Amino acid sequence: MTTVSLIGAPTDVGASVLGASMGPDALRIAGIARALRGLGLDVEDAGNLHGPGNPQAAPQDGFRHLQEAVHWNRAVFEAAAAALAQGRLPLLMGGDHCLAIGSISAAAAHCRAQARRLKVLWFDAHADANTPETSPSGNIHGMPVACLLGHGPRALSQLAGGTALRSGEITLVGVRSVDAVEKRFVAEHGIEVFDMRTIDELGMRAVMQAALAGVDRDTHLHVSFDMDAMDPSVAPGVGTDVRGGLTYRETQLCMEMLADCGQLASADLVELNPALDVRNQTAELAVDLLESLFGKSTLMRPR
Numbered sequence: 001m002t003t004v005s006l007i008g009a010p011t012d013v014g015a016s017v018l019g020a021s022m023g024p025d026a027l028r029i030a031g032i033a034r035a036l037r038g039l040g041l042d043v044e045d046a047g048n049l050h051g052p053g054n055p056q057a058a059p060q061d062g063f064r065h066l067q068e069a070v071h072w073n074r075a076v077f078e079a080a081a082a083a084l085a086q087g088r089l090p091l092l093m094g095g096d097h098c099l100a101i102g103s104i105s106a107a108a109a110h111c112r113a114q115a116r117r118l119k120v121l122w123f124d125a126h127a128d129a130n131t132p133e134t135s136p137s138g139n140i141h142g143m144p145v146a147c148l149l150g151h152g153p154r155a156l157s158q159l160a161g162g163t164a165l166r167s168g169e170i171t172l173v174g175v176r177s178v179d180a181v182e183k184r185f186v187a188e189h190g191i192e193v194f195d196m197r198t199i200d201e202l203g204m205r206a207v208m209q210a211a212l213a214g215v216d217r218d219t220h221l222h223v224s225f226d227m228d229a230m231d232p233s234v235a236p237g238v239g240t241d242v243r244g245g246l247t248y249r250e251t252q253l254c255m256e257m258l259a260d261c262g263q264l265a266s267a268d269l270v271e272l273n274p275a276l277d278v279r280n281q282t283a284e285l286a287v288d289l290l291e292s293l294f295g296k297s298t299l300m301r302p303r
Contacts, residue, residue: 004041004294005083005090006033008048009076012273013068014098014141017239018056019275024048024093026237026274026283032093035287039295044088049075062132063153069098069140070155076102077159080266084110091290094270096239097128098140100224101147105159107222107266108148112160119215119263120148120170120222123229123254125242127175127182127193134181141271145170149189167191171211173254174199174229177242196244204250208257221263223293226271227282235285237277248285255292264293 008024028045036043052068060066076092080103083090092103104120111118122128122145129145131152132138140156147156148170150163157163167189176196178186186193194207215221228238231245246254258264269286277283 002041003088004036004043005088006043006045006093007076007079007083007090008046008093009072009095009099010048011051011054011068011072011099012096012239013052013054013065013072014139015096015239015271016137016139016141017273017276018054019273020094020096020239020271021054022274023095023270023272023283026272026277026280027093027269027286030280030283030287032287032290035291036294039291041294046079046083049079051075059138062135062138063140064138065140066153070153072099073102073105073156073159077106080106081109084266089264090266092268092270094268094272096141097124097224097226097268097270098144099270100268101144101156102159103266103268104148104222104224105164107220108160108164111220117219118165118169118222119219120165120224121211121258122170122172122224123174123246124172124226125174125177125228125245126226126240127172127178127186129182129185129191130179131185134179134185136179145172145191146185173207173211174246176244199246199250204253205257208254212257212261215261215263217263219263220265221258221261222266223258223264224268224270225289227269227286228271235282237273237282238271239273239276240271251289252292255289256297258293259295259297267293
């Protein structure tokens with residue numbers, strides 16, 4: 001696709017720390033539309049979606065802000081589904097990572113209608129595989145992987161008209177902070193994970209080759225990128241930072257290899273928190289990475 005729809009979702013109802021709601025506008029200030037147009041893309045900024053504010057309420061029945069999260073994810077689902085139906089590539093600008101339930105559910109429904117294979121690469125410091133029964137906080141941004149695999153409230157886990165993903169359709173990259181119950185969930189479901197130790201041992205090139213194995217012309221590739229996948233020394237503007245993350249060069253290589261595969265069809269950029277950033281540098285970094293994801297190469301050789 002050469003036409004990109006920027007979809008802003010300014011909410012942090014799923015997060016533990018306030019501030020991710022300002023992420024979409026921080027990306028605009030950092031020049032995301034101008035940067036992508038500079039690559040020859042047709043970029044439509046669809047503006048920001050609208051939804052309830054963050055009530056900052058205590059958990060109820062294992063969730064914080066369930067109804068608010070459902071509202072936002074339905075809005076994301078509808079906007080992403082509409083973009084895909086029009087042949088556009090939806091780029092979700094978050095907002096917290098619970099919003100990926102909506103965007104990936106839209107990709108799943110689209111793939112079923114088009115008889116295409118879906119592959120999700122989930123870049124994150126966390127596994128995001130808690131359930132209401134196992135979450136210590138009730139924060140829904142810690143649950144989207146489980147919800148997408150059918151473990152969660154029906155209002156979120158069935159947005160695609162059924163379970164959005166099978167375990168073989170999602171790969172986690174950059175993980176380094178995982179609850180014990182999440183480790184069991186990931187193991188029991190056979191989810192492919194390339195944690196930071198694997199990246200250290202094998203190198204990013206080998207990890208990305210393995211993660212992209214089987215991606216072909218019939219594959220719809222969805223990239224869901226949480227900015228806390230990166231080390232906080234280079235990406236300080238996140239709400240749940242964890243030391244020992246991806247370096248700038250490792251992440252650039254990921255983006256370039258994803259661009260090289262040619263199958264990117266939808267994407268999320270989430271958990272950017274300008275309230276914790278330094279002079280918008282994390283938003284500027286995000287735009288830099290997105291340029292590489294959409295084809296800008298740092299290589300001095302022909303593609």
